[in-house]
Amino acid sequence: MIDEIHVKNVALIRDAVLMPSTGLTVLTGETGAGKTALLSACKLLCGERGDATAVREGETDLLVEGRFFSSDTAATTTDTTTDTTTDTTTNTTAEEHVVSRRVSADGRSRVSINGTMASVSELQSVIGPLVDLCGQHEHQQLLKTNTHVGLLDAWAGEDVFPAYEAYRLAFKQTEEAVTELQRIQDASSASAAKLEETRFMLNRINALNPQEGEYDELVTLLSKAEHAEALAVASETVYAALSAEEGAIDAVHKAVAILDGAPAVDEKFGELATSLREAGFLLEDVSREARNYRDAIEFDPHILEANQERVAAFQGLMRSFGPRMEDVLAKREEAAALVALVDDSEEKLRVAQKALDEAEKALFVAAATLDAARQKAAPRFAEEVNEQLARLEMAGASILCSIKPLERSQWTKTSPSHVEFLFQAAEGMQARPLVRIASGGEISRVMLAIKVVLGKADKVDTLIFDEIDAGVGGATGLALASVLADLAKTHQVIVVTHLAQIAVAGQVHYQVIKRESDAGSIPETDIFALDTESRVQEIARMLSGDTGEISLEHAREMLAKAQN
Numbered sequence: 001m002i003d004e005i006h007v008k009n010v011a012l013i014r015d016a017v018l019m020p021s022t023g024l025t026v027l028t029g030e031t032g033a034g035k036t037a038l039l040s041a042c043k044l045l046c047g048e049r050g051d052a053t054a055v056r057e058g059e060t061d062l063l064v065e066g067r068f069f070s071s072d073t074a075a076t077t078t079d080t081t082t083d084t085t086t087d088t089t090t091n092t093t094a095e096e097h098v099v100s101r102r103v104s105a106d107g108r109s110r111v112s113i114n115g116t117m118a119s120v121s122e123l124q125s126v127i128g129p130l131v132d133l134c135g136q137h138e139h140q141q142l143l144k145t146n147t148h149v150g151l152l153d154a155w156a157g158e159d160v161f162p163a164y165e166a167y168r169l170a171f172k173q174t175e176e177a178v179t180e181l182q183r184i185q186d187a188s189s190a191s192a193a194k195l196e197e198t199r200f201m202l203n204r205i206n207a208l209n210p211q212e213g214e215y216d217e218l219v220t221l222l223s224k225a226e227h228a229e230a231l232a233v234a235s236e237t238v239y240a241a242l243s244a245e246e247g248a249i250d251a252v253h254k255a256v257a258i259l260d261g262a263p264a265v266d267e268k269f270g271e272l273a274t275s276l277r278e279a280g281f282l283l284e285d286v287s288r289e290a291r292n293y294r295d296a297i298e299f300d301p302h303i304l305e306a307n308q309e310r311v312a313a314f315q316g317l318m319r320s321f322g323p324r325m326e327d328v329l330a331k332r333e334e335a336a337a338l339v340a341l342v343d344d345s346e347e348k349l350r351v352a353q354k355a356l357d358e359a360e361k362a363l364f365v366a367a368a369t370l371d372a373a374r375q376k377a378a379p380r381f382a383e384e385v386n387e388q389l390a391r392l393e394m395a396g397a398s399i400l401c402s403i404k405p406l407e408r409s410q411w412t413k414t415s416p417s418h419v420e421f422l423f424q425a426a427e428g429m430q431a432r433p434l435v436r437i438a439s440g441g442e443i444s445r446v447m448l449a450i451k452v453v454l455g456k457a458d459k460v461d462t463l464i465f466d467e468i469d470a471g472v473g474g475a476t477g478l479a480l481a482s483v484l485a486d487l488a489k490t491h492q493v494i495v496v497t498h499l500a501q502i503a504v505a506g507q508v509h510y511q512v513i514k515r516e517s518d519a520g521s522i523p524e525t526d527i528f529a530l531d532t533e534s535r536v537q538e539i540a541r542m543l544s545g546d547t548g549e550i551s552l553e554h555a556r557e558m559l560a561k562a563q564n
Contacts, residue, residue: 021492027496029513045101045131061105099111166369371416391482400431404417
């Protein structure tokens, strides 16, 4: 959801801010005033390729900034782009994203997301899914047929979700079974030379039978053993310095006795005596540890020699199969697995093939169940969408949900069939893919109908409509306004419109005005949030092109009726 957008130096816009409502926001203005520039700014924030021609003439770069809130809702919906499912019934949280996009006059683009440098592709993945720009074909999610199955599943909810989850699980298990069978087949077909090499490596490593962590332990022991004499001398010297007659401990005890025997006229002497006693305890602990370390030192030349030989042998393994002992152990496991597969390949192939056959069988059952659930839901979904199209007075237009089974090799993680919405312009005409609909306004109204039917199940928070009122007026305009108002109950909706019937339905109304500058200067586009009176003026202009009293009164009546 868009909280705020700041636009600077985009086309004719020098500096503008848009703060849309959470419901329906309308943008109005004369043709050529600069509404398209504002939509271009939104597209830049959604990850569209930056165009240097969009930089305001005379400026070095453009800047678009936005604050968005994404709702993470737990939902029974299918995400066909990330192949995940979300449960939209509980646990709704909102995550804030602050993004900026700067495009220089030489075409270079810089992106920031939450204060960190980012790429345009990251902008597409973070912000793109939150906003659907409806009306320009290249931005229509509806025109991407791979999204249709997700829209149907989102609407069907629990009628499809269990079957969808079962299919996904069966598909994953089948893929794993295929991988395991392929692994065994590859191992069983390994060349004699490779097997011989693998057996040699395994025998060589097993001859030493290294254990995890053993090499590091041996290196530590050897270091101590090779320096045993020096360690013994050092520990004995420390012990003697502390505990021998006239050593440090005796000196501390004498000092404590002197302090204790001094006249008790200054409490400072008592504090010094206490500190020395504590120091004496610490020295005694160190002396005892030094003596124990000295006594624990053992030197056996035979053990030292054996350990040196084993470390040298381990180092030989690491030179051949390393460079680390962890690599040696990993290669031993791989070699053992390969040899085991080859030695018992016939039985393992039989077991793997049986597992794959069973997984495929379960997958076909799950696929049939999922297709049946979707086939049952599809006509009901189309019927509800067509009811909305009828409200929009689209002269008998309708959509059909086509579900065509795919070849097994074409199955995906999300579907064993191709699900696509087809558009029938009028009764009796051939239903065709939505991508072949020529009118931007027509495709926008189909999108509008679908979004209204999806309601809260739709994962896209914000819908921006352009051209939705193309060729529309009168009763159809009223119907369009009514449907947009319904959609705004579940979505944030921003509409660029020339129809007063739609403009009065907005909760927030912005006017886009092109202001002519002095001779020779570049015009500027200003964007204003209208208050009640200025809104009446704009509605009157949209109705009749003037702001006479009759037009103003008509505008007031329309606004009052819309607010009620």
